[in-house]
Amino acid sequence: MNLPLDNIICGDCFDLIKTIPDKSINLIMTSPPYYQQRDYGGGMGNEDQLEHYLEKLLTLFEDCIRILREDGNIVFNLGDKYENSSLLLVPYRFAIQVTETYPVKLVNAITWVKSNPTPRQYKRRLVSSTEPFFHFVKSNDYYYNMDAFLQPDTISKKPKPSSKIGQGYYKLIEESDLAPEQKQHARQELLTVIQEVKLGKIESFRMKIRGIHSEPFGGQAGGRQIQLETNGFTIIRIHGNPLKKDALTMAVESIKGMKHPAVYPAKLIVEFLHLLTKENDIVLDPFIGSGSTAVACKMLNRRYIGFELNPDYCQQAQDRLADLQPVQPQLF
Numbered sequence: 001m002n003l004p005l006d007n008i009i010c011g012d013c014f015d016l017i018k019t020i021p022d023k024s025i026n027l028i029m030t031s032p033p034y035y036q037q038r039d040y041g042g043g044m045g046n047e048d049q050l051e052h053y054l055e056k057l058l059t060l061f062e063d064c065i066r067i068l069r070e071d072g073n074i075v076f077n078l079g080d081k082y083e084n085s086s087l088l089l090v091p092y093r094f095a096i097q098v099t100e101t102y103p104v105k106l107v108n109a110i111t112w113v114k115s116n117p118t119p120r121q122y123k124r125r126l127v128s129s130t131e132p133f134f135h136f137v138k139s140n141d142y143y144y145n146m147d148a149f150l151q152p153d154t155i156s157k158k159p160k161p162s163s164k165i166g167q168g169y170y171k172l173i174e175e176s177d178l179a180p181e182q183k184q185h186a187r188q189e190l191l192t193v194i195q196e197v198k199l200g201k202i203e204s205f206r207m208k209i210r211g212i213h214s215e216p217f218g219g220q221a222g223g224r225q226i227q228l229e230t231n232g233f234t235i236i237r238i239h240g241n242p243l244k245k246d247a248l249t250m251a252v253e254s255i256k257g258m259k260h261p262a263v264y265p266a267k268l269i270v271e272f273l274h275l276l277t278k279e280n281d282i283v284l285d286p287f288i289g290s291g292s293t294a295v296a297c298k299m300l301n302r303r304y305i306g307f308e309l310n311p312d313y314c315q316q317a318q319d320r321l322a323d324l325q326p327v328q329p330q331l332f
Contacts, residue, residue, distance in 0.1 A: 003016070003019060003020065003305055004305075005282065005303045005304070005305060006294075006297075006298070006303055006304055007304075007305065007306070008288055008291065008294060008306040008307075008308060008314055008317050008318055008321070009305070009306065009307055009308075009314075010308055010309070010311055010314040011307060011308075011309065012043070012307075012309055013060065013286035013287060013307035013309070014056075014059070014060060016286075016307050017060065017063045017064070017067065017284075017286055017307070018063060020063075020067045020284070020305075021067065022066055022067060023066075023067065023068065023069050023070065024067055024069065024282070025067045025068055025069060025072060025282050025283070025284045026069055026071075026072050026073070026143070026276075026277055026278075026281035026282050026283065027072060027073050027074075027075070027272075027273070027276050027277050027281060027282075027283045027284070028064045028067075028068060028072075028073075028074045028075070028283075028284045028285075028286070029075045029269060029272060029273075029283055029284075029285055029293050030075070030076060030077070030284075030285045030286050030287050030288075030293070031076075031077040031078070031264055031287060031289070032044055032045070032057060032060075032076070032078065032286075032287050033045030033287065034078065034079040034080075034081065034090075035047065035050060035053045035081050035088075035090050036053075036081060037079060037081060043309040043310070044056060044057075044287070050081075050088060050090065050093075053090075054090075054093060054094055054097060057094055058094075058097060058098065058101060060286060061074075061076075061098055061102065062102065064286075065102055065103075065104065065138055067284070068138060070138065070139045070141055071139070071141045071142055071143045072137070072138070072142065072143070073135060073136070073137055073142050073143065073144075073276040073277075074104070074135070074136040074137070074138075075133055075134065075135050075136075075272055075276070076094070076095075076133070076134045076136070077112070077131060077132070077133045077134075077264065078090060078091035078094055078131070078132065078134075079091070079131050080128070080131075085124070085125075091131070091132045091134070092132075094134075095109065095132075095134045098134075098136065099136075103138065104136045104137065104138050105136065105137050105138075105140075106134060106135070106136055107135040107136070107137055107142075108134075108135045108246050109132045109133070109134055109135075109246065110132065110133040110134075110135060110246045110247065110248065111130050111131070111132055111133075111246060111247045111248070112130060112131045112132075112133060112247075112248050112250065112264075112268060113129060113130050113247055113248065113249040113250075114129045114130065114131075114250070114251065114252050115249055115250065115251045116251045116252055117129035117252070118252075133272070135276075142276075143276060143277065143278065143281075144275065144276065145274065145275055145276075145278075146244055146275070148274040148275060149244050149271060149274055149275040150242070150244060150248075150271060151274070161197045161198055161204075165194060165197055165198075165204075166190055166193070166194040166197075166205070166207070169190050169207045169209070170187065170190065172207075172209055172212050173186045173187060173190070173209060173233075175212070176209050176210065176211055176212050176232070177210075177211050178209070178210065178211075178232040178233070179232070182231060182232040182233070183232075185231060185232075185233075186207075186209070186231070186232065186233045189233070189235055190207060190235070193205045193207075193235050193237065196237070202237045202238060202239050202240070203238050203239060203240030204238040204240070205235055205236060205237050205238055206235070206236040206238070207233060207234070207235050207236075208224070208228065208233065208234050208235075208236070209232065209233045210228045210229075210232045210233065224236070248268060248271060250265050250267055250268050251265065252264075252265065253265040253266065253292070264292055265292065266292045266295040266296045266299070267296075268292075269292055269293050269295075269296035269297075270296045270299065270300060273296055273297065273300050273302055274300070277300075277302055279300070279301045279302065280301065280302065280303060281302050281303065282302075282303045282304070282305070283297050283302050283303065283304045283305070284304070284305045284306075284307075285304065285305075285306045285307070286307045287307065287308070288306030288307060288308045288313075288317060289308060289313055289317070290313065290316065290317055290320070291306065291316070291317025291318070291320045291321055293306065294306050294317065294321055295320060295321060295324065298321060298324050299324070
């Protein structure tokens with residue numbers, strides 16, 4: 001069977017995925033039906049036991065590994081489930097079983113923070129407002145474009161640094177118990193780093209002086225502690241590059257007339273496409289549901305294949321795509 005690209009195919013993903021050739025997909029991006037959470041009109045999610053649900057997901061995941069390119073990526077989003085007032089930790093059980101069963105690596109558990117979670121008035125627990133997206137790879141050669149992830153639409157003009165920047169550190173140097181030669185060295189290095197800020201080479205800096213500030217910790221703590229011991233001070237240069245964190249804050253998407261009970265926002269998928277794919281890469285969503293993955297792919301000129309068991313969801317996803325500029329299908 002030849003599967004047409006840029007198309008949503010109505011059928012069982014467990015059967016359809018077997019028609020896809022080995023090592024042919026760049027990204028598998030999907031959100032399977034959650035365990036006993038909603039009525040999706042048949043298919044996964046209605047298993048009588050959590051173990052059966054996880055077994056089915058693992059069976060699908062095995063085919064995902066088979067069809068994934070060596071430089072490809074797999075992203076699974078799962079929701080959790082309460083049973084007898086206790087969280088089952090369904091997503092994390094799945095992620096652990098995957099890494100214990102198959103030769104894959106879990107790169108990140110990226111948290112979707114919902115800015116508009118479903119309002120609930122629980123008396124004995126907090127409202128659930130996060131879901132994990134597990135990023136798996138099967139080799140160290142996976143495609144990864146960190147610079148494209150979470151790029152702002154516009155870059156604001158940075159204000160000019162104050163003429164008083166860093167001046168307070170001179171007073172702290174004099175108040176410290178550093179030796180005279182250490183104080184002289186500290187003043188020279190402070191002058192140097194202030195000039196780097198004024199010339200735009202760095203955005204800002206922090207100075208830590210032995211006996212004045214608490215000791216630094218973190219990734220470079222070892223080197224900085226040695227500098228404190230040897231020189232009596234250390235300078236931390238801040239280059240202004242935004243941290244790319246493992247959390248995405250976005251609202252749950254609401255689409256008028258959409259019957260699907262769980263629509264994740266296309267903007268969320270766009271960020272994963274920026275991070276893990278290039279233009280014309282092929283993206284598979286075995287549970288495409290409302291069509292968000294296909295919408296994001298069409299927006300960014302990625303090719304997509306979507307599987308969906310429910311005919312109503314298939315039609316609604318296709319109608320949703322019809323509002324975007326159509327792409328000519330090609331055989332896969």
